[in-house]
Amino acid sequence: MSIDYEYIRENIHVKYDELYLKKILLSFYNQSLDISTFSIENRNINKVLNYFFEDLLYNAKSKNGKYSPSQIINNDILLDIALKYINEHRNFYHNKSDITNLKDFFFSSSMVGKVTNFNPVIARKIFEYYMPFQNSTIFDYSCGYGSRMLGALSSKYDYNYIGIDPYTHLYKRLLLFSDWIKNTIHNNGDTILFNTGSETPIPSLFNKIDLSFSSPPYFNYEIYTEEYSQSYIKYPTYNEWKNNYILPTIINIYNYTKPNGLHIVNLQDTKRIKIIKDWLDIALATGFKLEEIRNIETLKRKSTKTENKLLVMRKS
Numbered sequence: 264m265s266i267d268y269e270y271i272r273e274n275i276h277v278k279y280d281e282l283y284l285k286k287i288l289l290s291f292y293n294q295s296l297d298i299s300t301f302s303i304e305n306r307n308i309n310k311v312l313n314y315f316f317e318d319l320l321y322n323a324k325s326k327n328g329k330y331s332p333s334q335i336i337n338n339d340i341l342l343d344i345a346l347k348y349i350n351e352h353r354n355f356y357h358n359k360s361d362i363t364n365l366k367d368f369f370f371s372s373s374m375v376g377k378v379t380n381f382n383p384v385i386a387r388k389i390f391e392y393y394m395p396f397q398n399s400t401i402f403d404y405s406c407g408y409g410s411r412m413l414g415a416l417s418s419k420y421d422y423n424y425i426g427i428d429p430y431t432h433l434y435k436r437l438l439l440f441s442d443w444i445k446n447t448i449h450n451n452g453d454t455i456l457f458n459t460g461s462e463t464p465i466p467s468l469f470n471k472i473d474l475s476f477s478s479p480p481y482f483n484y485e486i487y488t489e490e491y492s493q494s495y496i497k498y499p500t501y502n503e504w505k506n507n508y509i510l511p512t513i514i515n516i517y518n519y520t521k522p523n524g525l526h527i528v529n530l531q532d533t534k535r536i537k538i539i540k541d542w543l544d545i546a547l548a549t550g551f552k553l554e555e556i557r558n559i560e561t562l563k564r565k566s567t568k569t570e571n572k573l574l575v576m577r578k579s
């Protein structure tokens with residue numbers, strides 16, 4: 264079997280036609296979502312996120328596996344191992360193209376630590392369920408790969424969206440993405456992005472936020488970039504991270520939130536880190552009141568037994 268490495272490297276990220284993506288976004292914008300359940304009603308919209316963010320997402324690595332997808336794609340030996348494995352497990356990988364099979368492999372093999380991205384349909388449902396009011400202001404304290412931005416800007420509630428991410432390359436991509444969304448659909452809300460860590464206070468946000476929601480880093484479970492501004496690089500032990508990232512982040516969010524506003528966080532414990540209890544304890548000590556805890560459907564490989572929890576709190 265001769266492998267065309269360059270073909271795979273050049274075509275791993277699908278080069279969708281922009282008009283096609285605009286149609287997908289418009290149809291998502293015009294779709295009313297059933298907010299009585301946080302299920303995923305539209306899977307096509309992920310193509311839009313892949314087009315803008317998949318390359319950066321593939322550079323990141325989770326502790327779930329040994330290599331990031333990019334490390335495999337860019338190394339002939341690792342790529343050989345992956346394709347050989349696929350070839351030997353045809354009952355699972357069927358006869359799709361090498362590229363489609365590789366993408367399935369990145370999702371299902373323990374050789375690969377592919378990082379997760381929150382689902383944009385669930386993000387929009389969370390906003391529309393908890394904040395069904397025109398022009399409310401949403402704060403995403405850890406934007407990541409654009410899913411909450413997409414969820415907020417594609418809602419008919421014309422949300423204002425304020426987002427933060429310290430990863431400079433990703434921040435620039437998020438700026439492009441918000442412009443692209445606003446050039447495609449009608450949204451009267453304002454979008455403001457900050458290229459900083461959420462532990463740094465931003466005085467202009469005091470008392471401006473109706474609802475904060477994000478999926479923060481789970482300490483060093485996922486490595487997004489080697490930039491120093493990453494919370495797990497600045498604060499390399501879990502205790503330091505808890506005191507210098509979680510605590511000031513929650514205090515900032517509390518100060519940004521209007522009275523009666525909501526603070527929502529999507530969390531997942533890892534084998535070693537019990538972040539759900541720590542986040543909740545700090546938020547309650549800061550002054551938030553717990554309203555509910557919900558389980559969240561996420562796309563995970565079957566071997567991963569951990570569950571995502573959505574903590575919903577209010578500033579009374």
Ligand SMILES: C[S@@+](CC[C@H](N)C(=O)[O-])C[C@H]1O[C@@H](n2cnc3c(N)ncnc32)[C@H](O)[C@@H]1O
Pocket residue numbers: 378379380381404405406407408427428429430433459460461462478479480481485487492493494495508
């Ligand atoms: C959104 S989070 C977690 C992604 C998660 N797996 C998900 O499902 O959405 C990932 C982002 O956290 C960002 N991040 C790292 N340090 C941060 C900090 N101090 N403040 C805010 N965001 C931070 C990273 O740059 C990265 O883009």
